[in-house]
Amino acid sequence: MSRPEAGRAGTTGPVLAGILAVTSAEDVLRVAFDEAERRTVPLRVVASVLSEGDRLVLGDVLECWSGKYPGVSVSTSVRGDLDPAICLTAATRTCCLAVLSAPGDARTAAAVAAVARRASCPLVVLPSAD
Numbered sequence: 001m002s003r004p005e006a007g008r009a010g011t012t013g014p015v016l017a018g019i020l021a022v023t024s025a026e027d028v029l030r031v032a033f034d035e036a037e038r039r040t041v042p043l044r045v046v047a048s049v050l051s052e053g054d055r056l057v058l059g060d061v062l063e064c065w066s067g068k069y070p071g072v073s074v075s076t077s078v079r080g081d082l083d084p085a086i087c088l089t090a091a092t093r094t095c096c097l098a099v100l101s102a103p104g105d106a107r108t109a110a111a112v113a114a115v116a117r118r119a120s121c122p123l124v125v126l127p128s129a130d
Contacts, residue, residue: 012041012096013041013094013095013096013121014036014041014042014043014044014075014094014095014096015032015035015036015039015041015042015043015044015095015096015097015098015099016032016044016045016046016088016091016092016095016097016098016099016121017029017032017033017043017044017045017046017099018046018048018084018088018091018098018099018100018115019045019046019047019048019058020047020048020084020100020101020103020108020111020112021101021104021108022054022057022058022061023104024101024102024104024126025047025057025058025061025062026061027101027126028099028100028101028126029045029061029062029065030065031099031124031126032045032099033065033066033068033069033072034069035097035099035124036069036072037069037071037072039096039097041096042072042073042074042075043072043073043074043075044074044075044076044077044091044095045062045074045075045076045077046076046077046079046087046088046091047076047077047078047079047080048078048079048080048082048083048084048087048088048111055078058078062074062076083111084108084111085110085111085114085115085118088100088111088115089114089115089118089119089120092115092118092119092120092121092123093120093121095120095121096121096122097121097122097123097124098115098119098121098122098123098124099123099124099126100112100115100123100124100125100126101125101126101128102125102126102127102128103128104128112125
């Protein structure tokens with residue numbers, strides 16, 4: 001896991017869990033929930049992919065992690081209709097930390113690179129599970 005980079009802003013606010021693929025949701029949520037609990041802030045989950053089946057899987061994974069961290073308040077939004085880089089970059093403006101997974105394909109690689117360049121808070125990019 002990479003260490004949080006110095007952010008340009010965002011020293012307060014929730015932790016952001018950016019879900020670009022349901023296959024990485026478990027890892028992203030594990031780190032994001034832990035950081036939110038440690039910092040005593042809410043967790044904001046922004047998912048920007050997801051077929052209907054993926055939404056159901058994400059809901060199950062999110063429910064599981066919420067049960068493990070009952071003291072962490074969670075808000076979720078699925079933004080499949082908008083560019084993931086734009087959604088996640090905008091979300092960093094009000095967050096204290098953003099957690100993303102390493103890209104698994106060209107589309108997610110572009111999104112992660114764009115968020116890394118423009119994030120308004122520190123960013124953790126988790127290593128690929130491969």
